[in-house]
Amino acid sequence: MTLGEWAAVALVVLPLLAAIGAFVVPRAALALALVAVVIVLAAAGVLVFQVLSVGPWRQTLGGWPAPLGIAWHADGLSGAMLLLTAGVATCAGAYRAAEPGAAGNMLVAQRFFWPLWLFLVAGLNALFLSADLFNIYVAQELMGLSAVALIALAVGTPALAAAWSYLLATLLGSSLYLLGVSLLYGRYGVLDIGLLTDVFEADLASVLAAVVMTLGLLLKAAVFPLHFWLPAAHGKAPTAVSAVLSAVVVAAPFYLAVRLWLGPFAELLGQGGATLLGLLGVAAILWGGLQALLQRRLKMLIAYSTVSQFGFGMLVFPLAVDADSSQLAWTGAVLLVLAHGLAKAALFWRRAACC
Template identity: 45%
Template sequence: MQATGWGALPMLAVMLPVLAMVVALPLGARRAERLTLAMLPAGLALAIGTAVAVQVGGAPVVHLLGHWSPPLGLAFRADGLAAAMLLTAAVVIGAVAIFARADFGTKAGQPERREAFAFWPLLLAVWSAINLAVVANDLFTLYVALELLTFAAMPLVCLDGSRTTMEAALRYLMFALLGSVLYLLGVALIYGACGTLDITLLARMAPDQPAVILAIVLMTVGLLAKTALLPLHLWLPPAHAGAPAAASAVLSALVIKGSFVLLLRLWFGVMAGQPMPGAAQILAGLGAAAILLGSVAALREARLKLLVAYSTVAQIGYLFLMFPLLASVAADSQVAAMAWSGGAVQAVSHAFAKAAMFLAAGIMAARFGHDRIVELGGAGRAMPVTLLTFGLAGLSLMGVPPSGGFAAKWLLLSAAIGAGQWWWALVVLGGGLLTGGYVYRVLASGLRAGEGAPDPAPIAWQRDGVALGLAVISVVLGFLPLAAFGLVQVGRLGVLP
């Protein structure tokens, strides 16, 4: 593997928030907030630069740490999928940081709070961890990224220190640690069998030893626990629903995507020569169960934030429908390209839509003093922009044209039919109808007249505007021509030279 021009961009995208986090820790809450906000434009510029470099060059950008090539050294490799996720993370983190100033900001003359002191360094840590998780090309470095992601995200769940959120955070930690143990055991098995942990080198070896197969199984189970795919999803609803709105948005939009990207690198990078179509059908079956059961749970939920959390369980399932479609066809076929693009666009559009939805839910809960769905009557009059945000994000999750969710689900549906696996197309259609059901519940309740509704208040653009902007992005993605999704095809796993 050779270093490429502009290869330092993804490395800087990882290092910038790490350095900012280290500097922010001794500064206190007020200065940590200012430092975080100051880093946002630089981080966004690095993400845009990486995406442009990948798109224009038509190949991944690579940076060799210390100028040593693998297996002696470590490499950062930003392909099209990594570039898209870097850009998504930069936008979502930036929006959440601006939104969070109302809850975790420290105004002049006010004393600093413990929650604010913790929030800003943790947000920077999550940003650096997700960036590392998508650009690292070494299985052990990816383990470090997963651990940093876990131990940065877990405290965000229990910032208020209540018993309920502490229990949710501990449950999250137990599942995450189980996943880490299984993943690390798999790393040891692969290194013992192959003598390297670099994904590109492993893909060219096409390892088929029993030890490697066992390692992939263990690592897959561990990563499924971190991704919260059913039935390993039990930690997600209480953790996401109990966290502050800004933290919930980051957790649902970004944190679970790190382990998912790593799964793709395992299955279609390390095991590029061993597609395992039978096992891929099992993963998609779990994804289909998550779509259906998660949507039904959301339909029955009485609390708004729990409804949005169960919606995350359901939407995660769509990501796994791409596995059997990629494993059953030629890696360079049009069907494989559609399946890959569908999964990538689903990950990106879900990140924007779900971040917007959690922020909107947090605004409504703060204004009403509760998040009981049946008692949200009058929300349309008191906070029309917030309800509009929820509705737009819901349209994308449903897959209503011309949203980003529609583009993703249309690509997955077309790939399923092209691969002769029409049953996954039925799952996509059924999941969209169920999503429409629980989104309609919230909108219908909000548009109904209510006695306990708060009085209309001036629109707080720092919060309402940010949430609406994310929802609009999730919809605008659907207006892009399919050729615009060619970025995620650059350096696609499974078709490495």
């Protein structure tokens, strides 16, 4: 196996194993989690270095090539997301470990925090690496369930209610996404994103699939009219969790939407899809910004600003229609997501430190 393959395996399998280990041996949980996440950071670095030096990387799993088997795919976009995930997760882990009171009284929360957090990292990494539509669905469920549980770890009824509405939103989003996947499978008989890009045509079934999948993903990414669950979920969660949620967990479905519209659905961009998505983005910027101005609690303000920032992200779709500027637009979107992730995570931690 090459270094890149080892890195990819470590990205997904290591957090899963560490999660089990942390659950079975709670005393070693902290050490296990931190070691695992540092290795994941290094592996993400290796993979990104490989992508930068060699170009996009692709690996079929189990020796079964694409229409039958599942493939992993890493390019600049997924590399950036992997690096962001590992970086934010490392900082969140360090923050949590150093948090006053984390070691002592909240025994239950302490015991379950690390396994859930490692599952979240594993789900995110699997999502960013996978090139298979259904595999991505399972990864999304892994990510969504662990995020729900992490929100619910915060003590008190509001956190439970927030976790509940996030759970409903993410499950509905997954169902819509899966409906789109089944339509695409019925139409083309492939699940691999790369193969789908080659055969995609703009007919009724494909357009309907694109619409429902995008709706599901926008619901999970809390883009403007579908953002109702986000402020409570991010405002009520434990601080270390809020940071990861805002920086990466919301970005993951957005990444997927970009991946789909950049690949298979690119043909639909010019036919009104881009304008519609762009309008949603504009509405999100205005509404999120306005709501953020009206908030009195800093954590809620930060949460509403996430809604607004992903509105800016949505602007990539109309910008990318023009062939000349499309490369620049995608680069901009990736940079925006990266910058937002880092800034938002830092904001949550800073807020916790000062007040």
